Amino acid sequence: MSAIPGFxxxxxxxxxxMFEQKSxxxxxxxxxxxxxxxxxxxxxxxxxCIVCLQCERIxxxxxxxxxxxxxPAGKGKVLESFDINFEICIxxxxxxxxxxxxxxxxxxxYELSVYSRDELFKDMKWLSENDTKIRRxxx
Amino acid sequence: xxxxxxxxxxxxxxxxxxxxxVLLLVIVLGFVTYVIYFERKVxxxxxxxxxxxxxxxxxxxxxxxxxxxxLLKEDIIPKLADxxxxxxxxxxxxxxxFTVVAVIPFTDAIGFTDTNVALLIYIALSGITILGxxxxxxxxxxxxxxxxxxxxxxxxISYEIPLLLSVLGVIVMAGTMNLRGIVEYxxxxxxxFVVPQIIGFLIFLIxxxxxxxxxxxxxxxxxxELVAGxxxxxxxxxxxxxxxxxxxxxxxxxxxxxxxxxGGWLPPLQWVPGLQFLQAVPGIIWFLLKFVxxxxxxxxxxxxxPRFKTELLMKFAWKVLLxxxxxxxxxxxxxxxxx
Amino acid sequence: xxxxxxxxxxxxxxxxxxxGVLRLVVTLDGERITHVxxxxxxxxxxxxxxxxxLNFTQIIPYTDRMDYLAAMLNNYNLVHAVETLMGLEIxxxxxxxxxxxxxxxxxxxxxxxxxxYLLDIGALSPFLFAFNERETILNLFNELCGARLTYSYxxxxxxxxxxxxxxxxxxxxxxxxxxxxxxxxxxLVTGNEIFLSRMRGVGKYDAETALAFGLSGVNLRCTGVNxxxxxxxxxxxxxxxxxxxxxxxEGDCYARYMLRLEEIRQSLRIVEQAVAQIPDGPIMAxxxxxxxxxxxxxxxxxxxxxxxxxxxxxxxxxxxxxxxKFRRPSFVNLQILPKLAVGLSxxxxxxxxxAIDIVLxxxxx
Numbered sequence: 081m082s083a084i085p086g087f088x089x090x091x092x093x094x095x096x097x098m099f100e101q102k103s104x105x106x107x108x109x110x111x112x113x114x115x116x117x118x119x120x121x122x123x124x125x126x127x128x129c130i131v132c133l134q135c136e137r138i139x140x141x142x143x144x145x146x147x148x149x150x151x152p153a154g155k156g157k158v159l160e161s162f163d164i165n166f167e168i169c170i171x172x173x174x175x176x177x178x179x180x181x182x183x184x185x186x187x188x189x190y191e192l193s194v195y196s197r198d199e200l201f202k203d204m205k206w207l208s209e210n211d212t213k214i215r216r217x218x219x
Numbered sequence: 220x221x222x223x224x225x226x227x228x229x230x231x232x233x234x235x236x237x238x239x240x241v242l243l244l245v246i247v248l249g250f251v252t253y254v255i256y257f258e259r260k261v262x263x264x265x266x267x268x269x270x271x272x273x274x275x276x277x278x279x280x281x282x283x284x285x286x287x288x289x290l291l292k293e294d295i296i297p298k299l300a301d302x303x304x305x306x307x308x309x310x311x312x313x314x315x316x317f318t319v320v321a322v323i324p325f326t327d328a329i330g331f332t333d334t335n336v337a338l339l340i341y342i343a344l345s346g347i348t349i350l351g352x353x354x355x356x357x358x359x360x361x362x363x364x365x366x367x368x369x370x371x372x373x374x375x376i377s378y379e380i381p382l383l384l385s386v387l388g389v390i391v392m393a394g395t396m397n398l399r400g401i402v403e404y405x406x407x408x409x410x411x412f413v414v415p416q417i418i419g420f421l422i423f424l425i426x427x428x429x430x431x432x433x434x435x436x437x438x439x440x441x442x443x444e445l446v447a448g449x450x451x452x453x454x455x456x457x458x459x460x461x462x463x464x465x466x467x468x469x470x471x472x473x474x475x476x477x478x479x480x481x482g483g484w485l486p487p488l489q490w491v492p493g494l495q496f497l498q499a500v501p502g503i504i505w506f507l508l509k510f511v512x513x514x515x516x517x518x519x520x521x522x523x524x525p526r527f528k529t530e531l532l533m534k535f536a537w538k539v540l541l542x543x544x545x546x547x548x549x550x551x552x553x554x555x556x557x558x
Numbered sequence: 559x560x561x562x563x564x565x566x567x568x569x570x571x572x573x574x575x576x577x578g579v580l581r582l583v584v585t586l587d588g589e590r591i592t593h594v595x596x597x598x599x600x601x602x603x604x605x606x607x608x609x610x611x612l613n614f615t616q617i618i619p620y621t622d623r624m625d626y627l628a629a630m631l632n633n634y635n636l637v638h639a640v641e642t643l644m645g646l647e648i649x650x651x652x653x654x655x656x657x658x659x660x661x662x663x664x665x666x667x668x669x670x671x672x673x674x675y676l677l678d679i680g681a682l683s684p685f686l687f688a689f690n691e692r693e694t695i696l697n698l699f700n701e702l703c704g705a706r707l708t709y710s711y712x713x714x715x716x717x718x719x720x721x722x723x724x725x726x727x728x729x730x731x732x733x734x735x736x737x738x739x740x741x742x743x744x745x746l747v748t749g750n751e752i753f754l755s756r757m758r759g760v761g762k763y764d765a766e767t768a769l770a771f772g773l774s775g776v777n778l779r780c781t782g783v784n785x786x787x788x789x790x791x792x793x794x795x796x797x798x799x800x801x802x803x804x805x806x807x808e809g810d811c812y813a814r815y816m817l818r819l820e821e822i823r824q825s826l827r828i829v830e831q832a833v834a835q836i837p838d839g840p841i842m843a844x845x846x847x848x849x850x851x852x853x854x855x856x857x858x859x860x861x862x863x864x865x866x867x868x869x870x871x872x873x874x875x876x877x878x879x880x881x882x883k884f885r886r887p888s889f890v891n892l893q894i895l896p897k898l899a900v901g902l903s904x905x906x907x908x909x910x911x912x913a914i915d916i917v918l919x920x921x922x923x
Contacts, residue, residue: 086749087524093746094523094683098264103690115697117719119704140616172619172710177718186704215704266686362565366589434680435752438905523746525753526680528905529589 113188116215119173120189123214124162124207128183131157135175135184143169162204166192188213221324221399224333240321240331247320251466252282258518265522292455297360300452304358309453309460312351315344316467323474324399326484326502337398338390341475342383345430348464349375352439355461356449367448371432371439374532378429378436381540385422388544388551389479392416402483411482418547420480422540424516427472429536431465433517435524438532473513474506481509564592571600577674577911578918584899584907591907594899596892601922606882613877614640614714614849622708624884625920627670628863630656630663633712635860635884638793639869640714640849643856651839652716653795658729658832659702659711661825665736666695667863668818668825675815675912676747679756684747691739694732701725714849716842726833733826733833740822748816757812761898761910764809771894774887775865776821777914780806780813787861798835799828811913818915848877864888864915888920 105112114120131148143165148157176186187210194200220239223232256271256279263270271278296305322337324330334340349372356368389412390396393404405411413420429436439448450461477483484502527535569582579600585593605624609617614636621636622629634656641648673688696706703711703719711718747753765781778785786803788796804820806813853875859868865887872881891914898910 086751086754090523090746090750091519093742094265095519097267097683097687098261100267102264102267102269103693104268115701115704117702117704117722118700138616140612140619170619170708171705172708173704174615174619174710262682266683267690268686362567434682437680522683524681525676525750525756526905527752528756529903531752531755 114190116188118186118188118190118215119171120187120213120215121166121171121192121202121210122164122175122207123185123187123210124204125183125185126159126162126204126208128181129159129162130181130183131159132180134178134180138174138178139169140172140174141168141170143167144175159204162207164202164207166200166202167197186215187211188215221328221330221333236331243320243331244317247317247467247470248463250470251463252286254466254469254514255282255285257514258521261515261518262522265519286459289459290456294455294457295452297452300360301358304354305452306457308351308355308358309457309464310351311354312348313460313464313467315347315351316464316471319344319471320467320474322398323471323478324402324483325474325506327399327402329503330399333397333399335395335397335400338386338396341471342379345468345471346379348468351464352449355453359449359452361452364449364451367439367451370529371449374436374438374536375430375432377533377536378426378540381422381536381544382426382430384541384544384548385419385426386479387548388416388419391548391551391555398478398483402478402485405482406485411480411485411487413480416480416547416551418543419551422544422547423476423480426536426540427476428517428520429532431468431472431517433465433469434521435526436532437526438529469514469517473510473517476513477506477509481513562587577916578921580916580918580921582895582911586904589903591899591902591904594896594907596895598889598892598918598921601918603922606884609879609882611878614851614879617879617882618712619708619710621884622710623919624886625667625862625864625867625888625917626707627917628663628667629707629709630659630711631860631862631867633709634660634794635858635862635867635869637712637714638860639856639858639871640851642858643851643854643871643873644714644849646715646843646845648716648843649840650795650837651720652841652843654832654836655717655721655841656712657794657796657799658829658836659699659709659717661828661832662695662698662729664825664863665822665829666692668822669695671818671912671915672743675915676753678908678912679753681747681753684743687739687743687746691736694735698725698728698732701728713842715845716840718842720841726836729829730833733830736826737823740819743819754812756905756909757815757913758810760811760902760906761913762808762810763894763898767894767897768809771897772890773865773894774890775862775915776814776817777865777891777894779803780817781809782807787859787866793858793860796828799831801825801827811909814913814915850875850877859885862887864917864920865891886920888916888918889922892916892921 131146133146133148136142136144136146145161145163145165147160147162149160150156151158171186173186175184176182189210189212192200220236223236226232259281260270260278271281274281274284296302319341321331322334322340324333352375353368353372356364356366356371359365389401392412392415393401395401395404401412432439450458453461482505484506486497486500486502486505488497565586567584567586569584571579571581573580581597581600583595583597584591603623605620608620612620617636618633621632625632669688669692673685676684699709700706701722702725703709763781765778765783768778768781768783774785782805784803784805787793788801789803801824804817804824806817851871851873853873855870855872857868857870859866861867866885867887868885870881870883870885871879874880895911895914899907902910
């Protein structure tokens with residue numbers, strides 16, 4: 081039977097694979113680092129925002145909600161509230177692309193699991209506290 | 220222990236035999252638990268991953284956790300299923316698988332029976348399992364189960380014939396169906412039956428694989444083939460019993476292969492004069508080593524091979540295995556007659 | 559005569575194999591199929607209708623999710639159509655980066671097909687081996703554009719990011735490793751007689767049938783029709799690369815399997831040449847902030863991983879399209895399934911469905 085060489089070669093191959101290095105990650109026991117350009121959850125720098133509303137307009141799923149108020153100390157506007165609805169945010173990164181002052185940036189964090197959907201409406205306070213592993217560089 | 224079988228039975232020997240039988244049951248159940256763990260580990264390593272590691276040290280408590288989960292599940296019986304048959308089917312499938320272990324001799328002193336028709340008992344009892352599977356498929360009142368049960372019955376019946384015929388070569392050479400006698404004949408011959416009966420060995424391996432419904436012959440349980448097989452409707456402990464059947468058959472088949480073809484409890488390379496020290500190692504260790512090798516082979520095969528399709532399965536059994544095993548038998552008989 | 563009944567089996571929306579949510583209503587006579595009716599639409603998300611409200615840059619993330627296994631090719635499909643309509647000139651380095659990412663994505667998509675097809679047929683391990691290789695590609699893409707599956711990498715006029723330091727060397731190393739792995743896959747799978755018996759002669763069709771149903775990609779080339787848009791009507795810079803288009807005359811599942819593995823090899827050839835030839839330069843052309851294509855319509859098509867991926871844009875001068883239509887190859891290729899399935903047994907049916915290589919995100923859109 082010519083099958084014998086055929087499937088025996090296959091058996092030999094799988095036997096050798098037993099001694100190769102394993103390719104699984106030990107997540108969540110060891111954290112999984114993402115590269116520099118990874119598009120994770122956004123970070124908001126409240127002072128830099130000039131409420132130009134570009135990010136709200138460019139968002140393909142309309143998940144950003146901005147309320148501005150006139151700046152009490154000078155001209156322009158400041159933020160009153162800034163909500164991102166993470167039920168529909170697709171982390172596409174267009175909002176950081178259009179921001180003129182780099183007020184909104186992506187971080188490399190991706191762990192967003194929560195126990196209740198209400199917690200997915202992140203407000204200005206949470207977004208400005210999410211300040212680890214911010215992606216600077218050519219955003 | 221074998222000596223007790225040749226004496227009249229006293230109350231003492233009866234109690235000891237019963238205790239040893241319970242011990243064997245515990246060992247078989249322990250084997251099943253850990254062969255599942257071993258299977259997942261080996262298949263994981265072949266697939267470049269670790270297998271179970273989280274539950275218990277090195278993942279050793281994974282299977283007990285799974286078994287506990289199955290025991291604690293709700294026992295669902297479909298409303299329109301045939302209730303007595305539904306309950307009977309797993310029992311009918313499992314009981315023969317444990318009873319056939321009684322005929323296997325583990326060493327020349329350890330064994331539960333010493334009959335001259337051991338092989339015949341084995342084959343006859345393992346046929347009852349087919350009935351259990353067919354009943355399970357029918358009693359579930361489910362199209363998928365019926366198809367799966369029918370396929371399984373057809374497959375197991377077709378492959379029983381090459382199974383038995385391939386072993387007849389060994390019986391012709393040894394002159395007895397007594398399993399201990401076959402191992403003693405191998406000791407006399409100096410070489411295990413795998414060498415003169417290589418064709419019989421290969422056919423027996425393939426047919427045993429089909430009898431156990433394991434990959435590449437796992438058509439009845441083909442998970443990705445849209446028909447989930449005869450145990451679709453079984454959940455919880457009844458499902459565990461079907462799984463137990465499959466793995467206890469693995470135990471029984473592997474021990475049978477070791478006894479028939481691989482020399483049972485005999486050390487290897489008996490004919491080489493310098494290796495007499497190997498005789499010092501107790502027979503049970505050799506049995507275990509060979510047994511582990513055969514079990515590893517089943518797991519290795521499962522990870523590598525794709526599945527047969529129905530027509531090819533049947534054609535293979537009837538058109539290839541059956542004629543080849545008959546030829547093997549005829550050739551063995553002729554050579555035995557001439558020599 | 560024994561009276562037999564036909565059995566109607568609902569191969570439901572949830573599949574054991576990873577095709578997605580496809581429902582097939584199968585009528586069986588014993589174990590032979592007499593009629594199959596696919597019911598699609600479980601993953602329909604209204605991309606084309608939503609696109610009427612979005613400007614072209616905003617549609618790009620939506621195209622990622624249509625054929626999620628080959629998102630670069632989908633991105634390119636859209637931006638190529640817009641660029642053709644606007645008559646833009648793309649810088650060289652951007653074109654080379656586009657070709658490298660598109661061909662790597664084709665390799666990744668074919669690896670997923672390989673793994674899942676063998677899983678359907680029953681072999682458990684090649685799935686893991688294929689996905690191990692695909693991990694390397696996804697990590698490369700992660701370093702390049704920040705996402706593993708839904709890239710949104712292309713923009714109208716170029717690409718978004720330039721290759722980071724050392725990325726091109728990693729790509730070159732990957733090409734060498736992948737070539738070896740394709741040979742190893744052949745050792746593991748192609749010589750195996752069980753596998754061959756399940757694929758040879760199954761699901762055969764000829765060139766006229768294929769053309770009549772409008773098949774494209776590997777499904778068409780397995781019958782001997784030499785139609786690959788990269789050679790027939792070269793777009794981007796494909797005319798600069800030296801590669802072959804694998805062809806076969808058989809028309810069965812085995813031919814499609816071999817062709818896809820050959821295509822992986824040819825894509826690796828293209829990537830190798832592109833990495834060697836890539837110049838320096840800008841990665842984005844000068845495009846206005848508000849993209850306003852002129853009034854008119856355009857239909858362009860590219861060679862996607864599954865067939866001819868086309869985009870038809872009707873524009874009326876605004877920054878949003880009036881109507882956009884994607885010609886999705888999986889949707890068209892699925893049409894041949896009812897014809898091929900008649901007379902097969904269930905095992906062959908699974909093999910045939912797998913060999914057509916559909917992705918439900920693309921079938922439903």
